Amino acid sequence: MEHQATQRNSSSDHLFDASSLRYLGELRAEALHHGAVHHPYLTALREGTLRDPQEALRDFARQYQGYSAWFPHFLAAVDKRLPQELRSILDENKAEESGCYDEETLLELEGAGLQREWVNGVPHPELFRRFQRALSVEPDAAISPEAPVSRWRQELLTLLQNDHPAAAIGALGLGTELVVSHMYASVLESVDRFGKISPEGRSFLVLHALVDDAHAESLLKLAQRFAVDGEGRAALARGMRAALEMRAEFWDELLKRGSTTKEDAA
């Protein structure tokens, strides 16, 4: 213990950084264990225990489109909250959202079974519309203000625009990009069991399972800049938890809509 104390005094900068990284590591673990990531809706979707597994997938595709269509707004909102010198960190995320990938990423996507012409130059909201069409869901159907996704996306956008910049980064990085690949794995499993769609139609899900981990890394780099004091740390945690709670509430709603019994819907 004494030895550690000496080290702490002799290289305080290094240990200050280590303490930020340790804090981010704790937040990361909390996000990955959150109820939104291991939600009973995702289990039911994957295992086919909802009332009508195919209709449940179509309901997911109708509702989630409202979120996917706003994702570029979420990214732009976070970007605006950043000091000028940090904005380039999100350039790759923004480019990829518009369908622009470097060769290394394209090769990785091909390795996962995607043909480059399915994804190269195709913005992600369009990839989601293709997923909808593959499931015979009308793409871009109007979203009612009462729909579960309406509240979710508005609350998330409001947080990103108005809370502390570190809360915005916590929400979109730790609370979103870091965890979506885990959740999309369940949706993909459901699609493969019950959706029976073309390989191209499932590109949105396959692609995000791969690229969002890299997107999370960019946002975590940003998070490190804010994890150096109490205010930044509290805001990162607040934004992350709020985004995860909002998503869990959205899954709650979809579970209710797709459940067989009152007990399931409770």
Ligand SMILES: [Fe+2]
């Ligand atoms: Fe995306």
